[in-house]
Amino acid sequence: MRDIVVAREVAFPREMVWAALTDSRQLAAWLMPNDFRPEIGHRFTFTTKPAPGFDGVVRCQVFDLRAPERLAFSWQGGALDTVVSFDLAQTAGGTRITLRHAGFAGASNLLPRVILGFGWASLLSRKLVAHLDGCRLGA
Amino acid sequence: MSRVSSEQDPFRAIADANRRRMLDLMLAQERTVGELAGLLGIAQPSVSQHMAVLRLAGLVDERQEGRRTFYSVRAADLRGVAEWIAKYEVFWAERLDALAAHLARQRQ
Numbered sequence: 229m230r231d232i233v234v235a236r237e238v239a240f241p242r243e244m245v246w247a248a249l250t251d252s253r254q255l256a257a258w259l260m261p262n263d264f265r266p267e268i269g270h271r272f273t274f275t276t277k278p279a280p281g282f283d284g285v286v287r288c289q290v291f292d293l294r295a296p297e298r299l300a301f302s303w304q305g306g307a308l309d310t311v312v313s314f315d316l317a318q319t320a321g322g323t324r325i326t327l328r329h330a331g332f333a334g335a336s337n338l339l340p341r342v343i344l345g346f347g348w349a350s351l352l353s354r355k356l357v358a359h360l361d362g363c364r365l366g367a
Numbered sequence: 368m369s370r371v372s373s374e375q376d377p378f379r380a381i382a383d384a385n386r387r388r389m390l391d392l393m394l395a396q397e398r399t400v401g402e403l404a405g406l407l408g409i410a411q412p413s414v415s416q417h418m419a420v421l422r423l424a425g426l427v428d429e430r431q432e433g434r435r436t437f438y439s440v441r442a443a444d445l446r447g448v449a450e451w452i453a454k455y456e457v458f459w460a461e462r463l464d465a466l467a468a469h470l471a472r473q474r475q
Contacts, residue, residue: 232459238467244470
C-alpha cells in the first residue's frame with residue numbers, strides 16, 4: 229500500500245505554520261483535541277468520535293521534531309499502527325506543507341496484496357483528485 | 368459506505384493479531400481449523416471463535432469435504448478496509464484545508 233500524501237501551499241511564513249502544528253491549542257483548532265507537547269519521545273493522544281473497531285482515541289508519540297521544518301509522530305488507533313509526518317518548505321509565496329501518512333501495510337499484511345490486486349490504488353488517487361477539484365471549485 | 372453493525376465490521380475483524388495471522392495463512396491456501404490451530408500454536412476452540420468473527424464479517428468462505436471444513440479468504444470483502452483508508456485520505460485533505468483557514472484567522 230502506498231502512503232497517503234497530501235500537499236498544500238499556503239501564503240503564510242513557515243514559523244507561523246510550525247506554531248499551528250506544534251502548539252496544542254492551535255493543533256486542536258484545526259485537527260483534534262490533544263495533549264501534544266513539542267518534545268521528542270512525548271506520548272500524547274488525539275480524541276475523536278468512537279466508531280466500530282475504534283475507541284476514538286489515537287495514541288501518538290513524537291519521534292522527529294526539527295523546527296521549523298519537520299514534525300513526525302506515530303499514529304495508533306483501531307487496527308492502525310502508522311506514522312504521520314509534516315514537512316514544511318519555504319517557498320517564494322509562503323510555505324509548502326506536505327503531509328504523509330505511512331505504514332498502512334502494518335494494519336495487516338493482507339492489505340498490500342489484496343488492495344493492489346483489486347486496483348484500489350488507482351481508484352483512491354482518482355477519488356482524491358475529484359475531492360481536490362471539488363475543493364478548488366468551492367473556493 | 369453503508370453503516371455495518373460491529374459484528375460485521377471487517378476492520379474490527381482484522382483488529383486482532385491472531386485473526387490477521389489466520390487470514391494470512393488462509394490466503395496462501397485453504398485451511399482447516401485444526402491446521403490453523405497447529406500452525407498458530409493456539410487451542411482449536413480459540414481458532415473456532417476467531418473463525419466465527421471472520422465469517423460474520425464476510426471475510427472467509429468455507430467448503431465442506433467429507434467431515435472436514437476448509438476455510439479460505441474471501442478477498443473482495445476486504446474492500447471495506449480499503450474504503451476506510453480512502454476516507455483517511457479525504458480526512459487529511461480536509462484537515463489541511465482547516466489548517467489553512469486557521470492560519471488565515473491567526474493573521475487577522
